[in-house]
Each structure stands twice: as structure tokens, then as C-alpha cells.
Amino acid sequence: MRVLLTGSSGWLGRFLAPALTCAGHDVTGLDIAPGAHTGIIGSIADGTLVERLFAEHRFEGVVHAGALHKPDIARYPAQAFVEVNVTGTLGLLDAAVRHGAGRFVFTSTTSLMITRDIRDEVAGQAVWLDETSGPLQPRNIYGVTKRAAEELCRLYHDLHGLPVIALRVSRFFPEDDDTHAVPAGENLKANEFLNRRLTVEDCAAAHLAALDAAPRVGHGVYVVSAAPPFTRADAARLRTDAAGLIAERFPEAPALYAARGWVLPTSIGRVYDPSAIERDLGFRCAADFAAVLAALRDGGPLPFTHDPGYVPPKELGR
Numbered sequence: 112m113r114v115l116l117t118g119s120s121g122w123l124g125r126f127l128a129p130a131l132t133c134a135g136h137d138v139t140g141l142d143i144a145p146g147a148h149t150g151i152i153g154s155i156a157d158g159t160l161v162e163r164l165f166a167e168h169r170f171e172g173v174v175h176a177g178a179l180h181k182p183d184i185a186r187y188p189a190q191a192f193v194e195v196n197v198t199g200t201l202g203l204l205d206a207a208v209r210h211g212a213g214r215f216v217f218t219s220t221t222s223l224m225i226t227r228d229i230r231d232e233v234a235g236q237a238v239w240l241d242e243t244s245g246p247l248q249p250r251n252i253y254g255v256t257k258r259a260a261e262e263l264c265r266l267y268h269d270l271h272g273l274p275v276i277a278l279r280v281s282r283f284f285p286e287d288d289d290t291h292a293v294p295a296g297e298n299l300k301a302n303e304f305l306n307r308r309l310t311v312e313d314c315a316a317a318h319l320a321a322l323d324a325a326p327r328v329g330h331g332v333y334v335v336s337a338a339p340p341f342t343r344a345d346a347a348r349l350r351t352d353a354a355g356l357i358a359e360r361f362p363e364a365p366a367l368y369a370a371r372g373w374v375l376p377t378s379i380g381r382v383y384d385p386s387a388i389e390r391d392l393g394f395r396c397a398a399d400f401a402a403v404l405a406a407l408r409d410g411g412p413l414p415f416t417h418d419p420g421y422v423p424p425k426e427l428g429r
Contacts, residue, residue, distance in 0.1 A: 113137045114322070115170045117155050117203070118177030120146025120424040122285060123218065126315040127176060134319055139168055142177060144424035155199035165210040172325075173207050174318055175200060176218040181253045182289050186426070189252045196256035197263070204267040204275075214325035215275040216318055217264050221307065221334060221383055223247060223254040224279070232380035237306075237341075237349035241384040242279075242332050265330060274325035278317055281336035281383050282308045285418040297417045298373040304400040305357065306382040309337045310415050313396040320394040333388035337399040341382060349379040361400070367407040 114131055118124045119140025128148030131138045140149040141164065153160045155177050164170075179187055179195045200217065207215050224240050226248045238244075249255045264275045282303055291299060300308060309317075317335045324331075340360050341349060348356050354375040358365050368375055389395045398414040406413045 112171045112322075113139070113168055114172045114174060115139050115141060115164065115168070115203075116148070116174045116176065117141050117199075118175075118218070119149045120144045121176065122421070122423070123176050123283070123311060123314055124148060126311050127174065127318055130315045130319055131174070131322075136172075139164065139170070142424070144427065146424055154195070155203060156194045158202045161202050161206050165206040165212075169210065170207070170212050172214045172216075172322055173203055173212055174216045174218075174322060175203055176318070178218065178257070179253070181220075181222060181251065184251060184253060185289075192252045192256045196253075197259045200260040201263050204263055204273065208267060208271045208273055213274065214322060215264065215267075215273055216321045216325060217260065217275065217277040218318070219261050219277045219279045219332070220254070220257050221279045221281045221336065222251075223249045223258040223261070225254070225381070226250060229381055232350075232378075234380070235350060236346040237379050238381045239343050239346060239384060240381055241334055242387050261332060265332075268330040272329075274329055276321040276325050276328060276330070277332045278321055278388075279332065279334045280309065280314050280317070281334070283311045283314045283415075284421075285311070285416040286421040287419045294374055296419065297413060298371075300415055300417055301373065301400075301403045301413070302376050304337050304398070304403050304415075305353075305376070306339050306341075306379050307336060308415070309335060309396050310398045313337070313398055316397070317388065317394055320388075320392045324392045328391065331391065333392070334383050334385050335388055335394075335396070336383040336385045337396045338385060338389075339382050340400055346382075349382070351378065353377055353379045361404055363408065364404055367404055371407060 114136045120142035141151045142149045261277045267273045402414045
């Protein structure tokens with residue numbers, strides 16, 4: 112299949128492009144920054160460029176991973192988020208319909224489900240988040256524009272029958288968190304596999320699964336995250352005794368963490384539930400918290416990447 116991949120130089124793109132190629136697809140990478148898998152340098156907000164690419168390459172599918180992200184709030188004005196995340200998505204959807212592309216996969220984010228109250232953890236128990244959660248009240252321009260782009264995807268399916276799947280992916284970035292410093296680095300990422308993280312490899316695999324399933328599904332929105340080792344019945348205890356609950360589910364965890372100088376979370380305020388994508392698409396993340404513990408126990412490499420020095424390619428020339 113001839114596939115347009117936007118954001119091909121980004122962290123996800125550098126894994127998505129070879130995965131798509133290995134699956135037999137003919138991939139054209141588009142990004143504003145150069146990269147090993149980027150054949151076209153340009154912005155998704157450039158309608159003339161997008162039109163030319165669709166006319167020349169006759170794309171049969173689109174994987175739209177290009178965007179401004181949450182850390183970009185400190186670097187770009189709100190209008191830039193609208194131009195890239197909303198106008199850019201609209202242009203791609205419009206071109207996909209006009210040129211007969213048969214499927215469209217949109218990289219969305221779990222961030223758009225996080226209201227201010229959820230972020231501040233005002234509830235007395237962990238908030239369980241899935242595709243039915245709402246009302247959706249994103250707390251920043253990133254979430255607002257991603258939510259708007261999701262609605263454009265739904266609209267273009269409703270109006271034109273374009274098969275489109277939006278994936279609300281949880282955290283997979285390699286750099287340090289830009290808001291949480293304790294616990295730091297690898298410890299924080301390891302903890303997040305309990306409730307809100309996946310590997311970039313699993314994120315790429317989810318996009319391939321969505322690309323394959325889009326014509327069958329028609330339209331879908333799915334949370335993508337490592338499967339949590341909890342149920343909704345654990346919600347109250349997760350807020351008050353997360354470490355104790357984790358030790359019950361994983362008796363070796365406290366000692367393995369202590370040997371590394373790490374700490375388990377004492378409270379977990381929200382949990383992302385990826386069960387719908389497993390039910391509908393047959394996709395489940397390969398890496399989870401058990402895989403993290405196995406790496407600690409066996410002395411092997413951790414199943415995720417931590418790179419505190421990572422800089423997005425689009426920022427290298429700024």
C-alpha cells in the first residue's frame with residue numbers, strides 16, 4: 112500500500128516508518144525536519160504541498176503522526192497549534208477524500224481526556240479513563256487542538272465514508288518529564304507502565320494494527336497504553352495505598368525497586384484502560400509493568416528508552 116506518513120522524523124516516526132516498510136508498504140515520509148525516513152521536507156499545514164503529494168503519489172493510506180505536542184506549548188504560540196494540529200489535519204483529510212485514499216490513522220493523545228481536576232487528582236479514588244470518559248474538557252491548547260482534530264476525523268467519516276481511526280496514545284517520549292521531577296528519569300517511566308505509558312515500539316505496532324483494521328472498523332477512537340494490572344474495583348485503594356496494592360500483585364517489586372534505588376508510587380490518580388483496542392482490533396501492548404520487573408530481576412535492558420538529552424528534530428535548528 113502507498114502510505115503517507117507525517118511526522119516521519121519524530122520519535123514515533125523513526126519507528127513507524129521502518130515498521131510500515133517491513134509490513135510491505137511503500138512509505139513516503141513528510142516532516143518539517145530532515146530524518147532518515149523523511150523524503151519530503153515541508154509542513155502538513157502547507158495545502159499546496161499536500162495537494163501535490165497526493166496527486167503525485169496517489170496514496171492509498173495516511174498515517175498522520177505529525178503534530179505540535181505538549182512540551183511545544185513553551186516554544187510556540189497557540190495559533191501555531193491551530194495551524195498544524197487542526198488546519199493541517201483538515202487538509203490531509205480533505206486530500207485523502209478527494210484523491211481516494213482508503214484509510215486514515217490519526218495519532219491522538221490521552222492528554223485530551225485530562226481535565227484540570229483529573230490532573231490535580233481532586234477525586235478520592237483513581238479516575239478510570241477509556242473511550243467513554245467525559246465530558247472532555249482539555250486543559251491546554253495541545254489537548255484542545257487534538258480534540259478538534261479527532262472531531263474532524265469523525266466528521267470526514269460521517270460525511271464521506273473515509274475509514275479513520277484515532278489512537279489516543281499514552282506517554283512514550285524518551286526525554287525527562289517536563290513537569291514531574293520526583294521520582295526522576297527511569298524510575299518515573301517504569302512506574303507509569305502501571306497506568307499511563309507504553310513503549311514507542313508498541314505505539315508503532317498499534318498504528319499498523321489500526322491501518323489494517325480501518326476499512327473494517329469504519330470509524331473508531333481507541334486508548335493505547337500498556338495493560339494496567341488493576342481493575343476498576345481497585346480505584347479507591349490506588350489513591351491511598353498504591354504501593355501496597357502493587358506489592359500484592361507483584362511480590363518481588365519492592366525488593367527489585369529497592370535494589371535499584373527506586374520508589375514505587377504511593378498514590379495513582381488515573382488509569383488508562385486499553386481494553387477496547389484489544390477487543391476490536393486484537394492489539395495488546397507487548398511491554399507492561401511485568402516486563403519492567405523482569406528486566407530488573409534478570410539484569411537485562413529495560414523495555415523502554417530513557418534519553419534525558421533527546422531533542423525533537425524540529426528543534427535542532429532553532
